[in-house]
Amino acid sequence: MPQPTYRESSEESAIAPLPMAHLSIEIGHFSLDEIRYETDRIRAEFRRAVPLVRAFTESARVEFGPDARVSTCYLMDDYFQTAIEPAKVLDRLLDVAADAGLPIDYLARESGCHEAPVFAAGVAVGAPIPVAQMVAARLVAQPEDEETATGRRPPTTESGWLCNGRRERTGISRSSMHRETYRPAQEYGRREHSIFLDVELWHDRDEFRRWSCPFLAAVWQLLRLGMLRYHGAAVVEPQQWSATREWPGGWKDLPPVVRLNQDAAPFTAYRTLSMLPKRYLPIEHAVRLILDHLAIDDDVASYVAAQGRAEQVTVPSKVVERVGHLLLDGT
Known part of the structure; x- marks a missing residue:
């Protein structure tokens, strides 16, 4: 599903005040x-x-x-x-x-x-x-990792999934001739250990x-x-x-x-x-x-x-x- 682009900037319209x-x-x-x-x-x-x-x-x-x-x-x-x-x-x-x-x-x-x-x-x-x-149009793109760079996993705006770090690498390559080393998921900005979170924002059906x-x-x-x-x-x-x-x-x-x-x-x-x-x-x-x-x-x-x-x-x-x-x- 294509992502529409919205802009609510005052360059187009004045910002209406709201009581707070x-x-x-x-x-x-x-x-x-x-x-x-x-x-x-x-x-x-x-x-x-x-x-x-x-x-x-x-x-x-x-x-x-x-x-x-x-x-x-x-x-x-x-x-x-x-x-x-x-x-x-x-x-x-x-x-x-x-x-x-x-x-x-x-x-x-x-x-x-x-x-x-x-x-x-x-x-x-x-x-x-x-x-x-x-x-959704204001979601910030996540840093590109191996999964998105190689096309194994589409970016958030297409997949509807958002995480707080680098997803795991399972060790299974597209090519059966090559097996990659397993790498666990890793939280961005972690201290010593990661708390990794992967969230489904939406799914598209029909x-x-x-x-x-x-x-x-x-x-x-x-x-x-x-x-x-x-x-x-x-x-x-x-x-x-x-x-x-x-x-x-x-x-x-x-x-x-x-x-x-x-x-x-x-x-x-x-x-x-x-x-x-x-x-x-x-x-x-x-x-x-x-x-x-x-x-x-x-x-x-x-x-x-x-x-x-x-x-x-x-x-x-x-x-x-x-x-x-x-x-x-x-x-």
Whole structure:
């Protein structure tokens, strides 16, 4: 599948400002089936999260002052489970959160990290923004090694695989007449030993690209950090959702991000914190690798850094340094 090229530079369009919180806290992540059938477990997890949210909010106030802006969010797993209607899970999730005393300011769709429809007056208009393809176009090419140089393995933009070092050489040559010496995989920048990671970003089948969970999770972090623009404009703009309004019949009719609390701090933030079960450790490790291999738009990065300076907030130049995790016991 050919790779499109995107540029969100201010040479073409002015960078639209986004309101920034100091901290965006993601609260858990469950499959839609878990939300439907395991509400007691989710309620227990949410109750455990309440004092943690308070603690991180207080920590932000200590660091940024008493008026520190902190928002909470939850990402729905609708990309991999499209058949379950929103109404069958959203009220259940929000009722459990309310019962646990856990405020959720924003609700987002994981499929919005693939394509983000633009909403006007509550209705999707025009073609959706190809968010995942935009981010994929910014992947930094890995140093060429023997595997790619000889054509044994295509580059990341073709294969959909990204690693943090030099892959192993198995010792098997294309020619049966020549056997090469085995060489183990090796991490770039290692100290004495390597921690080698090879991540599948997507796969293509019948002209259809299926994005991986780690890649969409990396896009999710970029959205929360306010680092994506489409021709200068915001990729997603949270839409206010009334508690009395019925959920749509399909996920595509729901905005990529909805604001549940009209008084919430902004969705985008200088820093993110994702509070997740420990089973997500491999995925979040992969997320950090992906973020480390992206060429972030210089104009957007400069704009966000300037926003931070105006508020006496230091914004690290490496986007991955703005991403935090709290991995919790349990499943």
